[in-house]
Amino acid sequence: MNIGTKLNTPNARDRFERLHAELRSRICLLDYPPGMRLSEQTLAEEFGVSRTPLRRVLVRLEGEGLLQSVQGVGTFVTDVEIEEMEQTYRLRLELAELTGRLDPVQPDAALWSEFLELAARSHALIGDPDPRHFAQINMDFFLALLRLTENEPLRDISERLYFRTARIWLKSIKASTIDMSEEAIVFNREVDDILTALKVGDLHAASLIQRAHISMSFNRMLKGVTTRQEAGGGSTKSVQVSEKS
Amino acid sequence: MNIGTKLNTPNARDRFERLHAELRSRICLLDYPPGMRLSEQTLAEEFGVSRTPLRRVLVRLEGEGLLQSVQGVGTFVTDVEIEEMEQTYRLRLELAELTGRLDPVQPDAALWSEFLELAARSHALIGDPDPRHFAQINMDFFLALLRLTENEPLRDISERLYFRTARIWLKSIKASTIDMSEEAIVFNREVDDILTALKVGDLHAASLIQRAHISMSFNRMLKGVTTRQEAGGGSTKSVQVSEKS
DNA sequence: TCAGGCGATGCTGTGCACAACAAAGTAGCT
DNA sequence: AGCTACTTTGTTGTGCACAGCATCGCCTGA
Numbered sequence: 001m002n003i004g005t006k007l008n009t010p011n012a013r014d015r016f017e018r019l020h021a022e023l024r025s026r027i028c029l030l031d032y033p034p035g036m037r038l039s040e041q042t043l044a045e046e047f048g049v050s051r052t053p054l055r056r057v058l059v060r061l062e063g064e065g066l067l068q069s070v071q072g073v074g075t076f077v078t079d080v081e082i083e084e085m086e087q088t089y090r091l092r093l094e095l096a097e098l099t100g101r102l103d104p105v106q107p108d109a110a111l112w113s114e115f116l117e118l119a120a121r122s123h124a125l126i127g128d129p130d131p132r133h134f135a136q137i138n139m140d141f142f143l144a145l146l147r148l149t150e151n152e153p154l155r156d157i158s159e160r161l162y163f164r165t166a167r168i169w170l171k172s173i174k175a176s177t178i179d180m181s182e183e184a185i186v187f188n189r190e191v192d193d194i195l196t197a198l199k200v201g202d203l204h205a206a207s208l209i210q211r212a213h214i215s216m217s218f219n220r221m222l223k224g225v226t227t228r229q230e231a232g233g234g235s236t237k238s239v240q241v242s243e244k245s
Numbered sequence: 246m247n248i249g250t251k252l253n254t255p256n257a258r259d260r261f262e263r264l265h266a267e268l269r270s271r272i273c274l275l276d277y278p279p280g281m282r283l284s285e286q287t288l289a290e291e292f293g294v295s296r297t298p299l300r301r302v303l304v305r306l307e308g309e310g311l312l313q314s315v316q317g318v319g320t321f322v323t324d325v326e327i328e329e330m331e332q333t334y335r336l337r338l339e340l341a342e343l344t345g346r347l348d349p350v351q352p353d354a355a356l357w358s359e360f361l362e363l364a365a366r367s368h369a370l371i372g373d374p375d376p377r378h379f380a381q382i383n384m385d386f387f388l389a390l391l392r393l394t395e396n397e398p399l400r401d402i403s404e405r406l407y408f409r410t411a412r413i414w415l416k417s418i419k420a421s422t423i424d425m426s427e428e429a430i431v432f433n434r435e436v437d438d439i440l441t442a443l444k445v446g447d448l449h450a451a452s453l454i455q456r457a458h459i460s461m462s463f464n465r466m467l468k469g470v471t472t473r474q475e476a477g478g479g480s481t482k483s484v485q486v487s488e489k490s
Numbered sequence: 491t492c493a494g495g496c497g498a499t500g501c502t503g504t505g506c507a508c509a510a511c512a513a514a515g516t517a518g519c520t
Numbered sequence: 521a522g523c524t525a526c527t528t529t530g531t532t533g534t535g536c537a538c539a540g541c542a543t544c545g546c547c548t549g550a
Contacts, residue, residue: 012316012510012533040502050535055502059301063308071257071502072541088398090347098339103332153333153409157402164398257503257540285532295505300532316532317511 012053019047019057027066027077028139028166029132030174034079038067065164080168088165089218093211095158100207103151107198114144115195122184122191129180134187135170141191142166145210148203169221177224186213257298264292264302272311272322273384273411274377275419279324283312310409325413333410334463338456340403345452348396352443359389360440367429367436374425379432380415386436390455393448414466422469431458 023043026032044054058075061067069075080088107115118141125134142162146155172178190213197206268288271277289299303320306312314320325333352360363386370379387407391400417423435458442451 037501039500041500051502052534052536056300056304056533059304060308063305069502070542072500072543074501084397087348087396091343091396091398091402094339094343094347098336102335102339151332151336152329153336153406157336157405160402161398282531284530296532297504297506301503314532315512317530318513319531 015049016053016057019049019054020060023057023061024064024066024163027061028163028170029135030167030170032077034077034167034171036077037074038077040075064160080164085165085168086218086222088161089214092158092161092165093215095154095161096211096214097204097207098151098154099146099149099158099210100204102154103149104203104207105148105150106201106203107148111144111147115198118144119191119195122188125184126181126188129184131170131173131180134173134180134184135166138169138187139166145194145206148198148206169217172221172224175224178220183220186216260294261298261302264294264299265305268302268306269309269311269408272306273408273415274380275412275415277322279322279412279416281322282319283322285320309405325409330410330413331463331467333406334459337403337406337410338460340399340406341456341459342449342452343396343399344391344394344403344455345449347399348394349448349452350393350395351446351448352393356389356392360443363389364436364440367433370429371426371433374429376415376418376425379418379425379429380411383414383432384411390439390451393443393451414462417466417469420469423465428465431461 023032032038038058040051040054040058044051047054058067058069062069066078067075068078118137121137122141125137139162143159146158149155173180173183190209193209194206197203197209268277277283283303285296285299285303289296292299303312303314307314311323312320313323363382366382367386370382384407388404391403394400418425418428435454438454439451442448442454
């Protein structure tokens with residue numbers, strides 16, 4: 001599939017963007033879990049390019065805080081500590097509210113249909129609570145909400161911070177510290193509430209709802225980690241490290 | 246000087262950081278004005294390295310929105326439109342206040358002495374209003390204020406946005422649309438006011454003062470641009486474009 | 491048996507030559 | 521004279537071979 005899509009990208013810039021989005025997606029969807037070592041050679045062969053253009057993508061991802069390259073050792077998917085994650089979440093709370101306060105714009109027809117489609121997808125999630133599918137819908141919904149503001153710098157940094165925390169959420173889900181069905185129901189309520197606010201054109205209210213749900217989601221994650229530590233007795237390190245082979 | 250400092254950076258990572266900081270500084274201090282074309286070959290020779298490691302720096306700077314590379318044409322210093330600049334400034338206002346609200350920390354002895362030194366430097370600025378020197382002090386002061394919060398993601402994005410707007414401010418100064426002496430006096434008052442707030446330990450007040458001054462500074466810039474357009478009659482394009490050669 | 495050094499191995503980092511590409515200049519045709 | 525097509529030139533993008541570096545395993549000596 002990856003090599004096949006290469007034919008659709010004649011110029012270098014589009015190919016770079018595709019590789020970047022693909023690798024970022026794999027990292028955020030935990031296909032490449034935190035701590036995993038990536039091989040430039042292997043990745044280059046998989047995408048049918050040389051190491052040189054691939055390294056350009058890796059440098060970008062390193063600048064976004066998703067990767068870290070060490071000479072003589074390898075390129076690793078970054079892992080974040082719980083403290084920094086909490087800081088990031090507190091900042092994301094403020095930015096979420098800013099989305100409804102700075103340069104808000106009413107959704108157009110295309111965005112509306114996208115929201116409705118997302119509502120349907122999230123509803124179908126209740127019957128089939130697949131973690132990866134869940135994370136994908138969550139990501140798409142977040143990116144759709146971002147289009148409710150015209151403030152491009154705000155969108156940039158919000159997106160940047162989201163991709164930095166998204167995988168942490170999915171990791172908590174996969175670690176079975178949170179009940180998937182319940183999480184799906186809560187997420188559906190979030191989507192419905194936000195869409196209700198959007199229907200009456202109250203973008204600030206929508207952003208406040210989103211902010212509230214981000215806050216509650218983070219608290220559920222914190223509770224899940226604490227519960228697991230109390231129950232299993234495993235160290236925090238064992239939870240964070242995800243070694244391959 | 247640049248080749249000489251190379252000896253002090255044995256490993257690749259430090260050299261990368263140095264090159265990155267140096268080029269970013271040159272861009273923000275308008276040594277490389279917006280629209281200017283940079284030659285990879287020339288830069289590589291100046292720093293005594295090959296194009297390959299230099300390109301890594303350029304890719305990073307492109308990710309930060311300071312450069313843009315186009316195949317077959319060249320690498321250009323980006324220019325920002327007035328609309329996006331206004332959005333960025335509105336966002337920076339909010340982030341400045343967040344600095345005093347999210348994880349604030351009292352300055353330690355080292356930071357205090359740095360603030361005092363900055364106050365002295367800014368005071369000396371009144372007698373010698375050199376634009377570049379002014380910009381350097383402004384940058385150092387902003388970075389020092391950023392150390393008043395422990396929230397690292399907030400520091401990252403604030404710094405990111407600052408470096409994206411700093412050169413715009415300096416450009417307005419250099420275009421003689423703003424009175425340098427008056428600007429220096431205003432800046433000294435900002436420094437004094439913020440230091441007064443810091444002395445009584447009111448970090449939130451300090452951040453509010455900073456926010457107010459950022460807002461007023463932007464308004465002075467807007468006014469300066471408007472005045473220039475009314476007086477000279479030059480198009481907005483002529484103000485933004487800075488051609489070399 | 492254990493400790494220390496030392497070489498093998500594999501990774502990222504670097505330099506160089508060439509390809510892809512765009513823009514400017516130029517010659518030739520109308 | 522004006523326009524078109526081609527050539528020339530300079531730039532960024534790519535591929536490849538090698539250097540620098542860290543880690544692991546082995547080997548040697550006490």
